[in-house]
Amino acid sequence: MTASPTPTTTDPGYLRRLDRVVRHVQRHLDQPLTVDGLAEVANFSPYHFHRLFTAIMGETVAQYIRRLRMERAAWHLRYSRRTVTDIAFDCGFEATESFSRIFRAHFGLPPSRWRRDRSVFAPAPAPTGDTAMTTTPHRPSAPAGLDTAAVTVATRPARTVASLRHTGPYTAIGPVFERLMMLAGQKGLLTAETQVIQISYDDPRQTDADRLRADACITLHGPVPDIADLAPLVRQEIPEGRYAQILYTGPYTGLEAAYSWLYATWLPDSGHEVAHRPCQEIYLNSPATTAPDQLQTLILLPVE
Secondary structure (H helix, E strand, O other): EEEOOOOOOOOOHHHHHHHHHHHHHHHHHOOOOOOOOOOHHHOOOHHHHHHHHHHHHHOHHHHHHHHHHHHHHHHHHHHHOHHHHHHHOOOOOOOOHHHHHHHHHHOOOOOHHEEEHHOOOOOOOOOOOOOOOOOOOOOOOOOOOEEEOOOOOEOOEEEEEEEEEEEHHHHHHHHHHHHHHHHHHHOOOOOOOOEEEEEEEOOOOOHHHHEEEEEEEEEEEOOOOOOHHHOOOOEEEEEOEEEEEEEEOOOOOHHHHHHHHHHHHHHOOOOOOHHHHHEEEOOOOOOOOOOOOOOOEEEEEEEO
16 A cells, blocks of 8 residues: 655645536526536536535535525515516426425425515525625534544555445444344454445435445455355455545544545645545444444545
């Protein structure tokens, strides 16, 4: 494993690319807007784009679009004579019923009452032209237990792993790891060199919790068994790749805050481009024998 030198210059490209997204959203609030489409505008993979956007902007893509649409609608309801239907269409809604429901959930009043009630402040809508970001980029603080002074970028070698797929909340993956370890022990796969890894494929701020996908893995060392002999474990290859590595010590519930710091605070100033590969977590001790505040997780963020 070879470490790369730390970049000495700041790369402002991430903020420029997010600014392109913000401008695009502001100009197309009346049209369908998807994460995949906006990721293409920013030239990111959808997975990393959403996590980067959420970390820097302080809200998800869907929340940001909904807020801008609602602010535009509130302003037009207050200061124009346009019908509720026209305003709903202008904000990308195909039916006034869904528009009214979301507007009421956002502002606490239905559109008709909002239009009449002059005591309620109407926010200025986001501009539609080529203006810069309307939201100050968010730079979250590092959570306790994150060793921010020791971020390294290194090339990790290819690894062969045995895995089991988990679908559901990431916090509910524990039983899958327990089954993985039981089966691995029965098959004689556990050695002093074994690493326990989670590969996460979805962003929990974007994907419904019951649809999140992750692989619970252990590294294989020595002669690798045939695929048939591993069943029901699945053999897969993790290719060689470069990763930003940072150690987090603490309960697994703090990992999301650690990722937010990596994406929003470290990455834009790192000089590195995020790569189109999933993140990984290497668990250095076991929750079965370790207090939550002493759990150690090595977070791997893929970079070019």
